[in-house]
Amino acid sequence: MSSIRPVVIAGPSGVGKGTLIAKLMEEFKNIFGFSVSHTTRDPRPGEEDGVHYNFTTRDSMEGEIKEGKFIEFADVHGNFYGTSKAAVDKVADAGKICILDIDVQGVRSVKAAEMIPTPMFIFIKPPSMDLLEQRLRGRGTETEEKVQKRLKGAKAELDYADDNGGANFDSIIVNDDLERAYEAVKDALKENIGVAEHMWNKRVENA
Numbered sequence: 210m211s212s213i214r215p216v217v218i219a220g221p222s223g224v225g226k227g228t229l230i231a232k233l234m235e236e237f238k239n240i241f242g243f244s245v246s247h248t249t250r251d252p253r254p255g256e257e258d259g260v261h262y263n264f265t266t267r268d269s270m271e272g273e274i275k276e277g278k279f280i281e282f283a284d285v286h287g288n289f290y291g292t293s294k295a296a297v298d299k300v301a302d303a304g305k306i307c308i309l310d311i312d313v314q315g316v317r318s319v320k321a322a323e324m325i326p327t328p329m330f331i332f333i334k335p336p337s338m339d340l341l342e343q344r345l346r347g348r349g350t351e352t353e354e355k356v357q358k359r360l361k362g363a364k365a366e367l368d369y370a371d372d373n374g375g376a377n378f379d380s381i382i383v384n385d386d387l388e389r390a391y392e393a394v395k396d397a398l399k400e401n402i403g404v405a406e407h408m409w410n411k412r413v414e415n416a
């Protein structure tokens with residue numbers, strides 16, 4: 210099992226978390242592994258079961274929650290989302306750094322779960338609410354009702370990031386220019402990446 214700190218990436222819907230994570234996974238294929246969450250929302254075009262999410266039903270997820278299979282779960286914009294223990298173990302067993310893309314309710318639960326090693330918490334902020342709305346609409350995945358729900362949720366997410374002068378997060382990064390924000394994410398993770406690269410090289414040498 211990997212002893213390198215998992216990475217929790219949070220931020221309002223549409224801010225660009227998935228885009229930044231995809232870049233990390235592409236550049237550091239052997240280093241990072243994505244924790245595939247469960248969700249009760251419908252798949253979007255192009256989303257694959259078991260890759261982007263484990264698509265499930267509320268009944269099934271509630272049953273698995275009762276069985277203690279989840280590290281955290283939350284009702285986010287009217288659907289259930291959750292991180293199973295199995296999803297995190299799968300990445301750790303592959304010797305990779307686990308990346309979780311979760312909302313701030315999930316962040317609170319992960320903090321309360323006192324995971325060992327303690328995750329690194331990164332919050333991605335939009336340059337402005339107007340630009341967040343533009344990105345959310347520009348993605349073209351949500352109905353008007355869902356856009357409104359997600360924008361309303363964004364305020365609570367941003368408030369949590371600002372609480373205690375930002376102390377809930379190891380790093381708060383504004384996703385203005387994508388390449389600049391990506392460099393800032395990599396900089397925040399440079400210690401984790403360095404340790405994981407060293408471990409990966411040792412494994413290759415010993416193979």
Ligand SMILES: Nc1ncnc2c1ncn2[C@@H]1O[C@H](COP(=O)(O)OP(=O)(O)OP(=O)(O)O)[C@@H](O)[C@H]1O
Nearest residue numbers: 221222223224225226227228344348384385386387
């Ligand atoms: N820096 C940026 N500048 C302009 N557009 C961006 C930037 N980063 C991401 N986007 C675009 O914004 C949209 C939302 O990005 P993305 O899907 O990665 O957000 P998200 O935070 O993962 O959302 P959700 O939480 O709903 O999954 C996408 O169309 C993406 O291409």
Ligand SMILES: Nc1nc2c(ncn2[C@@H]2O[C@H](COP(=O)(O)O)[C@@H](O)[C@H]2O)c(=O)[nH]1
Nearest residue numbers: 222246282283285290291292310311312315
């Ligand atoms: N608490 C959790 N939140 C999660 C999880 N997986 C994703 N999310 C968050 O949900 C929203 C919406 O995602 P979308 O794919 O429907 O756009 C976003 O903020 C994600 O971070 C999870 O396992 N737990």
